[in-house]
Amino acid sequence: MQLLALDNETLGWGATPVLSGVSLTVDQGERIALLGPSGVGKSTLLNAMRLRMTDRRVALVPQENGLVAQLSVFHNVWMGRLDDFGTARNMRTLLWPVGRERAEVDADLARTGLNGLGRRRVSTLSGGQKQRVALSRALLRGGDVVIADEPVSAVDPAQSRELLSQIEASFATSILALHDVQLALDHATRIIGLGRGGIVLDAPSADLTIPDLMGLYA
Numbered sequence: 001m002q003l004l005a006l007d008n009e010t011l012g013w014g015a016t017p018v019l020s021g022v023s024l025t026v027d028q029g030e031r032i033a034l035l036g037p038s039g040v041g042k043s044t045l046l047n048a049m050r051l052r053m054t055d056r057r058v059a060l061v062p063q064e065n066g067l068v069a070q071l072s073v074f075h076n077v078w079m080g081r082l083d084d085f086g087t088a089r090n091m092r093t094l095l096w097p098v099g100r101e102r103a104e105v106d107a108d109l110a111r112t113g114l115n116g117l118g119r120r121r122v123s124t125l126s127g128g129q130k131q132r133v134a135l136s137r138a139l140l141r142g143g144d145v146v147i148a149d150e151p152v153s154a155v156d157p158a159q160s161r162e163l164l165s166q167i168e169a170s171f172a173t174s175i176l177a178l179h180d181v182q183l184a185l186d187h188a189t190r191i192i193g194l195g196r197g198g199i200v201l202d203a204p205s206a207d208l209t210i211p212d213l214m215g216l217y218a
């Protein structure tokens with residue numbers, strides 16, 4: 001089943017184009033990694049994909065995490081489900097979370113290695129812990145597809161692999177901007193490479209090698 005299609009499109013911000021001639025489709029079940037040098041347009045493409053999938057349940061992990069620093073880890077993770085409930089229920093959960101809600105959040109915190117941190121204020125966490133809060137929020141939300149912008153950039157290599165495995169376990173389809181080419185080759189089934197204002201590579205990971213991908217950064 002096709003989740004989205006872009007046909008020779010120009011993508012950018014306001015009147016400023018970043019990527020042009022962008023044509024691609026994304027099918028359910030694909031695991032896509034976006035690669036390319038800093039500033040090339042990975043976030044721009046992810047944003048365009050997100051906007052085309054309004055008919056799908058999408059979980060997002062933004063590059064800057066999108067957390068509310070003054071609120072607890074529990075509150076930030078629960079935000080992944082705010083649009084599942086009405087205002088009154090959300091107010092109640094934010095003020096007086098019940099045991100079942102805490103348990104649901106705790107289960108996803110455990111999956112990202114943040115056991116026991118539900119009551120901590122996000123502002124007191126390390127960069128890698130904050131990133132894992134954002135991933136826990138996406139896991140709690142669940143959905144058809146996860147769109148994540150460098151979701152493991154602040155954690156160590158072993159944690160990166162574990163976290164990507166957790167993403168794979170929860171989402172049938174994933175679209176991830178990554179900067180580690182080996183991680184991309186190991187976890188994605190398809191790699192889209194950006195450069196020179198557009199897509200310069202779109203191929204199955206199985207057909208690609210590290211030197212092929214390093215060419216994106218030359």
Ligand SMILES: Nc1ncnc2c1ncn2[C@@H]1O[C@H](COP(=O)(O)OP(=O)(O)OP(=O)(O)O)[C@@H](O)[C@H]1O
Pocket residue numbers: 013018036037038039040041042043044045063
């Ligand atoms: N929200 C935004 N509003 C306006 N311009 C933006 C916005 N986000 C990105 N841009 C611009 O779009 C261009 C591509 O940036 P983008 O963030 O898509 O690249 P990227 O490949 O994700 O970079 P990085 O790897 O550094 O995160 C840059 O010139 C950037 O300034």
